[in-house]
Amino acid sequence: MITARKTFLPFALPSISEEAIEEVSNVLRSGWITSGPKVKQFEMEFGDFVSCRESIALNSATAGLHLALEAIGITEKDAVITSSVTFTASAEVICYFKAEPLLTDVDAVDNLMTAETIQELIDRECRFDGKKLIHKKSGKIVRALIPVHLAGHSCNMEKIIPLAKSYNLSVIEDAAHAFPAVHKNKMIGSWGDFTVFSFYATKGITTGEGGMVTTNHSHFADRIRVMRLHGINRDAYNRPGWYYEVIDAGFKYNMTDVAAALGIAQLREAHGFWKRRRDLAQTYATEFKNLKGMKLPREDANGMHSWHLFRIELDPNLAKIGRDTLAEELKERNIGTSLHFIPIYEHPYYKKNFHFEKKNFPNASKMYDRTLSIPLYPGMSNEDVGDVVNAVKELLS
Ligand SMILES: Cc1ncc(COP(=O)(O)O)c(C=O)c1O
Structure with missing residues (x-):
């Protein structure tokens, strides 16, 4: 006879403290519930936590991966490498640009993308002309690499970053699973050109839905800030008057203060x-x-x-x-x-x-x-x- 638990034990659940509920309630009562001071505070505190200069809060990690690729100017003429063992988000963002997703195998132990599995893919499918890495079948230029820190075990960034540099590839880390995580005494969040975190309900910390991009490149951070809110050059909270300019066709990817208040409380825990x-x-x-x-x-x-x-x-x-x-x-x-x-x-x-x-x-x-x-x-x-x-x-x- 099977001895079953009385109640179902879900595979994953968020942990929300009474303090967190109180802080979210305070925002709900404050009169400012969309992107504002709480988002700013969350960005600063998160950046300090992972030791990265720039943090941009968004409504998902998927938005973060999308905007990182947008910031480096990915187009349909390009290709981007990611892992075969990941959630569709890491690959679908490449398709948003009609660019070519290229997939690496993973290592047999941790199921991670490694410098070796990347090299294997490059040797099999690409040629390097000294400046550009070209995907032979599609003729597209390989521009970036999205390593995935699966389950929270970091990819070996000390090997992957120099390899990416040698082929002129930007590195956008998918750290949806990797908060908080450390690789060789440096937090995940301060290694690649961009690191993208998820605050989905079951992640290391949650904002319900949410994400954060960290980067030490200020010009890319500026671009992501503009593109997360319709391509508008000033966010609503900081606008001194009614005037604003739309400088590109952006997206609606901003995080709300309601979500950020939860994020701030979760960060403390x-x-x-x-x-x-x-x-x-x-x-x-x-x-x-x-x-x-x-x-x-x-x-x-x-x-x-x-x-x-x-x-x-x-x-x-x-x-x-x-x-x-x-x-x-x-x-x-x-x-x-x-x-x-x-x-x-x-x-x-x-x-x-x-x-x-x-x-x-x-x-x-x-x-x-x-x-x-x-x-x-x-x-x-x-x-x-x-x-x-x-x-x-x-x-x-
Ligand atoms: C590896 C990986 N990347 C990206 C994402 C997307 O995160 P989000 O739901 O915040 O867009 C997920 C979500 O589960 C994920 O597991």
Whole structure:
């Protein structure tokens, strides 16, 4: 007989304190609820946290990736490299420009884009004329690289940045999972030309929906500030009078003060959230270390893992049950799971429009067959964790 939890344990949940609710309420009562002083404060505090000069708050990370590509002037004549193992946002923003998304495979252990997987793609599909990297099949110029810090484990930026420089590529880090994370004593947020964070409901900190771009390039920051609000040269809060000018056809990507108030409160709790996530990850690691056929995510040897996700990998030849059965059995026991991610090349839109060859992604394909993300979030009680541990052990030992 199955022993299920009484209530469903979701795969992820936000943690919202009473203080945070109070601060959001204060903004709601203040008479200024759209972009204003709270957004400014959140940007400054976030920039200080990750040690980056410029921070621009937006209504999503997707908007941030879009505006970073816009700032460097991506057009339909260009191509951009990203990881095959990511959420569609990292690839779809390339398509917004009718540019060509190029996908790397990932490493077999952490499922990250690496300098080696980038080089492999370049050697196979591109040629370098000394100045420009050209994608041979489409004739497009490769202009940028979007590494994805999957699950909160940083890509090796110390290797990726010099490689990108050698081919004149801008680096836009997708750090949707990587707050707070450290790589070689430097916070994620201060490495690439741009770093893009997500404050979606389940992320390291949340604003409901939201995102932040950090950059040390002031001219790009200025461009993003203009383009996040219709291409208007002054935001509404700072406008001295009624006059403003539209200098380009921009977007409606600004963050509201309501969201920023939540972000400010969450930022204060970020370290505590991270600590609880790491403690839970350590509990899983200790409890599962003797389970046959199960590979556990590892600490970041080069820094600090954000522990956004806890992704396990099951070897079909050694584990007692397969990944799909494990997910179904956990659901029977009232425990939610998820998968990060269905590789980009598996989705109908990308299949139809870009014809990626599966044989070029051996590690991503293996990952897709074998991995599962189990619940990991600060609001989980010790009892919740115990339920997951007991269920997984029962099913796999
Ligand atoms: C890797 C990755 N990149 C980008 C995004 C997009 O973030 P947002 O929902 O804030 O646009 C997500 C969202 O889950 C993600 O997982």
